[in-house]
Amino acid sequence: MKLRASIIFVLVVLLGFFGFEVTAQNTYQTPPKSIADLVNAPSTPSVRFSKNGDWMILMERSDNPSIEVLSEPELRIAGMRINPATSGPSRQIGVENIKIKKTQTGEEIQISGLPAQPNMGDFRFSHDEKYMVFTQTESDGISLWIVDLSSNSAKKLTDKIINDVYGNSVLWTPGNKLLVKAVNPTRGAIPIRPAAPAGPIIQETTGDAAPSRTYQDLLENPYDETLFAYFMDSQLMEVDLDGTKKPVGSAGMIKSIDLSPDGNYIMVELIKKPFSYLVPASRFPYDVEIWTKAGAKVKALAQIPLDENRPTGFDATVTGPRSISWRADKPAVLYWVEAQDGGDARNDMEEREIVYTLAAPFAGTKQKLATSAYRFAGIDWSDDSFAIMSERWSRSRKDMRSVINPSKPSQPKQVIIERSSDDLYNDPGDPVMVENEFGENVLLRKGDLVYMTSPGGSSEGDMPYLSTFNTKTKEEDILWRSKAPFYERVSKVLNDDASEFITIKESTDIQPNYWLVNTKKRIAPQQLTNFDNPSxxxxxxxxxxxxxxxxxxxxxxxxxxxxxxxxxxxxxxxxxxxxxxxxxxxxxxxxxxxxxxxxxxxxxxxxxxxxxxxxxxxxxxxxxxxxxxxxxxxxxxxxxxxxxxxxxxxxxxxxxxxxxxxxxxxxxxxxxxxxxxxxxxxxxxxxxxxxxxxxxxxxxxxxxxxxxxxxxxxxxxxxxxxxxxxxxxxxxxxxxxxxxxxxxxxxxxxxxxxxxxxxxxxxxxxxxxxxxxxxxxxxxxxxxxxxxxxxxxxxxxxxxxxxxxxxxxxx
CATH class of the missing domain: 3.40.50.1820 (Alpha/Beta hydrolase fold, catalytic domain)
Structure with a gap:
């Protein structure tokens, strides 16, 4: 007893010496009733509309989890937080119920056959909108379920095979099949932590500057590396509507997958070693490969090195290809950007970035599409003669958008918007996007007119509007605008001239709800939802x-x-x-x-x-x-x-x-x-x-x-x-x-x-x-x-x- 008392005394002295205060563990408290009633109010369902807006999915989310759920085992490695029991993200709050609601009649239809203890996520419609799939997370894994939208019934499609620790894990093919990222069936049991380390943990630098922000949850030792490789180990699977599945390509540490618009090719990003203890998995080295839909490798497009040595500053970036994507308006054409300044914003160059393209079957050489004086920030596609390229520069808050002609890369780009990204009063907004024949989002436009939705910043506050923007004259024509005492903004445009659309409308004491608006027909807007006020x-x-x-x-x-x-x-x-x-x-x-x-x-x-x-x-x-x-x-x-x-x-x-x-x-x-x-x-x-x-x-x-x-x-x-x-x-x-x-x-x-x-x-x-x-x-x-x-x-x-x-x- 004397020895134990002496040890306790020494611990208290040491804690006091190092400035720590010894306090008892308190129990959780609850706030006064007026506060508790508000925080415990049920959440409002989230909504997704069909392409033509004739029906919507209502997704009812579960309440906040208990502290017991938050205290379940969790791996914090490589900048990720993983539930080791599910091979998915930890701390996930899923959807607990889904309904179909008809916009014209208001009829609500309960989806039948849902999981007994629903924890649903990653909802995706097939291209023809006959089906919807979702993931179901249970205590020991993630399965895939499918909803037949003709019968409004759900059923389980796969066992708990989904690997959802990183990136996307489920894609529809144009032929109503599914491409899923599954746990590698041969990966075996989770590695066991060694009883003792094999040696010291060593990092070394050889003179190259490697400035890095203060990231959390990084790899710390060889065992963390083993765990990361284990949980990233994935196998692509093709899944039919009856649940039949077959492997596609080789297994690996799959970072992301993306189908070409025509469904004939798969772009696969595969993480490889060396891993890093300084940056998260998003900056680990990886290969970009193009596969056929059957999984045969067509081309090794790029080998992206470890991103530890990026220069400082928000306008700094990596060297080599980045932002590799499929053109939305073509069956199978890749595009990407490459910095010409070594990724260092301090190097002044007229052509700071070059955008390249490469078409299937990817045997030719890359083609120069456009150049940028700032950092490339994406392209909104329309067709072979029209696309809008965005550029940004953080230091000066520059936001610039230009029209380019993809069929004539040598034709100079036409700057249509140049403003400060902080400038709300002169923000024309973002283009309205619609689905094309590939199920991809492209610009809604008529010739030189592009349809836009803007937050409508003004000295009276935000008053959102829908407009056409003339890319030749740079003039706006406002088609519709929110009016006081309401705050209303366009959620979905339903037709080619933007005369019919769905808005979200609210006021200080009226809960946001969805409305159907038609600016051509002389009819009053139609309220589509009537959500209760949680406050x-x-x-x-x-x-x-x-x-x-x-x-x-x-x-x-x-x-x-x-x-x-x-x-x-x-x-x-x-x-x-x-x-x-x-x-x-x-x-x-x-x-x-x-x-x-x-x-x-x-x-x-x-x-x-x-x-x-x-x-x-x-x-x-x-x-x-x-x-x-x-x-x-x-x-x-x-x-x-x-x-x-x-x-x-x-x-x-x-x-x-x-x-x-x-x-x-x-x-x-x-x-x-x-x-x-x-x-x-x-x-x-x-x-x-x-x-x-x-x-x-x-x-x-x-x-x-x-x-x-x-x-x-x-x-x-x-x-x-x-x-x-x-x-x-x-x-x-x-x-x-x-x-x-x-x-x-x-x-x-x-x-x-x-x-x-x-x-x-x-x-x-x-x-x-x-x-x-x-x-x-x-x-x-x-x-x-x-x-x-x-x-x-x-x-x-x-x-x-x-x-x-x-x-x-x-x-």
Whole structure:
């Protein structure tokens, strides 16, 4: 007993020496009823429409899983999280029921024959829409099921053979067969961890720069490598509608599969060694091969090397072929892009990127299709005479789109859109896509006119619209636009002239629902769904979009919610919860633009601050926190000064409106919003309390860049130091609540960020509380975790914000 007591004493001393606090494991708590009722409300079904919109699939999702589900065995390797029992992703929340709904009659038909304990996903329609398949995940594997849409009945098609650990796993062929990525039948039992290591773990560099961001869940040892190879081991199978299956090609570590539009060829990406301990599986070396539909290798198209040595910066990329895809408008033509600048954005070149094509049977040489002065960002295809190519440049926020003539590669491209990607007011939107004869998405167009849907940014907020865009004159013709007091946007266009389409329509207190609109026929829009309002208890709350000025004249905006019946100027000012997420801009004009809509439905998600309007708080949500650096100036050189100015302006606005009590305002945010919160508490005493969830607080732990910061720590050490709340922990005088998922999988927000920051705060006598949520990732999903998070936040706000004055009177 004396020996055991001595050991315990030594452990306590050591823990105290290293700064750890020994605390008891607490039980999960639940928030007040007004909050619990909202978070436990049933979710709204998701919807997928048929090609012509005459019917839809309603998919009802299950509620958040329990902490027991989240605590099931999980492999965290190569940037992936795998359920070893299923050969699929862990933490998956599936669909628990599917129905068919006729759009004209409103009739709902329950799909019969569904799994007894449904956990469905990856729904895919056959090209002729006679069938739909889905995966069913059970405790020991993933099977494939099929729905006959003529009888609306489902049946099991395969045993638990699907390998869904990485990439896509199920494709329809034009002949109504299925190509699936199955677990290699010969892979055997899961490798057993060695009782002892065979030797040390060694990494070596020979002088080539290999800057890398801070990825999570990487390979750490040879056993991890063995596990990765084991779970990636796959065999392609062709499956008939009766469940008959046969192997296609050789087994391997299949990364992805893609059928040519005519179904005669398969593009297969195969991961190979050497693996990396620095980057995730997406950057491991791989081969790109073209197979016949029977599995015979036609061509080794590319050998992509390990991507560890990419230059720094968001505009950097790999050398060699990338973005290899099939042309949507051709039976079997490949296209891809190759950087000409060595992947280094610092190298100035007129032809920075070249796009190549290669047609079946892939025996010829690649053909030059187009060039790009920026980074290639994709092609929307139409036909042999028309396609739209996109280019982007992150540093300057450049977004450029051009018309190219695929049949005449030497013909200069015609720039039709050139704007800042941040510029909402001048965003014509994205092209409307329709299915062609191959079942592929191509542009909906008439000659030079391309149909577009835009978010419709304006000084009044987003007012989405449908338009034609003339690619010759660059003029828009708006065919339809959302009108106040609704927020409505086009979901699916149904005919060639875009006169009939389906929209999603909502208002502040009306749940989003689908409507059928016809702009030619003189008939009123027809409501297709009538989903219940999951937030009925807050239907009467008040919402307003406000704009106001920062001290330098920059226009800011926020959405303010107040409890039902509250009257500013008549009722006493309320305690406030301000919620925000900073964003960087290269233009003051663009940073001043109003974002969001005052007419959108008041949606309450588990991470939302809106719960506290039921507790008598005013909520200042989507509070704009722009950080601007124009021209050659970098936004983060002014991060602290502008962040403080944003907060001062927001506080002044809600106080001057007679809504908020200046002495009872809390600030909070998630991820980069948590980082913002800690910085505000480090450099101001503006707030009564702060709430920071899943943040990063020491930027030296993300030395090769973070968020939109492209410079490394060694290029701008003063920026990294000054932007780190950890550097100024000794200045924090405001109570701060830190919450973090203990299994955070987001780049840069390691749980140690909160642990070390809390230790620093504690060491300097700050009022702080650190809550780790077991088995939770960057976003929290278990019912118990979400309820406990809300309880923590509510308790903190009640103590340090709402009842702040009472606490101070008792001191």
């Amino acid at each position: 009925e208890s807050i239907k009467g709350i008040q919402k307003q979009l406000v704009t106001y000025k920062r001290k330098d004249g920059l226009t800011l905006s926020a959405v303010i919610y107040t409890p039902e019946g509250f009257e500013a100027g008549k009722d006493a000012p309320l305690p406030v919860l301000m919620w925000a997420y900073p964003r960087e801009y290269k233009s003051k004009e663009v940073a001043s633009q109003v974002r969001g809509s005052q007419y959108s439905f008041t949606r309450v998600s588990s991470g939302s601050p809106l719960f506290w309007v039921t507790r008598g708080y005013a909520i200042m949500d989507r509070t704009e926190m722009p950080i601007v650096g124009e021209g050659d100036k970098e936004p983060n050189d002014y991060f602290i000064d502008q962040l403080v100015a944003n907060a001062e302006a927001a506080i002044d606005e809600i106080v001057n409106l007679g809504i908020g009590d200046r002495d009872r305002i809390a600030v909070g945010g998630h991820s980069y919003g948590a980082f913002m919160t800690a910085n505000l508490l480090s450099h101001t005493n503006l707030f009564a309390a702060g709430i920071a969830r899943s943040g990063a607080y020491n930027r030296t732990l993300t030395p090769f860049g973070f968020q939109y910061e492209q410079r490394t720590y060694w290029e701008a050490p003063e920026v990294y130091f000054n932007m780190s709340p950890f550097s100024f922990a000794h200045k924090v005088e405001t109570p701060i609540l830190l919450i973090h998922g203990q299994a955070d999988n987001n780049s840069g927000t390691f749980p140690i960020q909160s642990e070390r920051y809390y230790n620093a705060l504690k060491g300097h006598g700050a009022t702080a509380r650190l809550v780790f949520l077991p088995n939770e990732s960057h976003g929290y999903s278990a019912k118990e975790s979400i309820n406990h998070m809300l309880w923590e936040m509510d308790t903190w706000l009640e103590k340090y914000v709402k009842n702040k004055n009472e606490i101070e009177r008792t001191k």
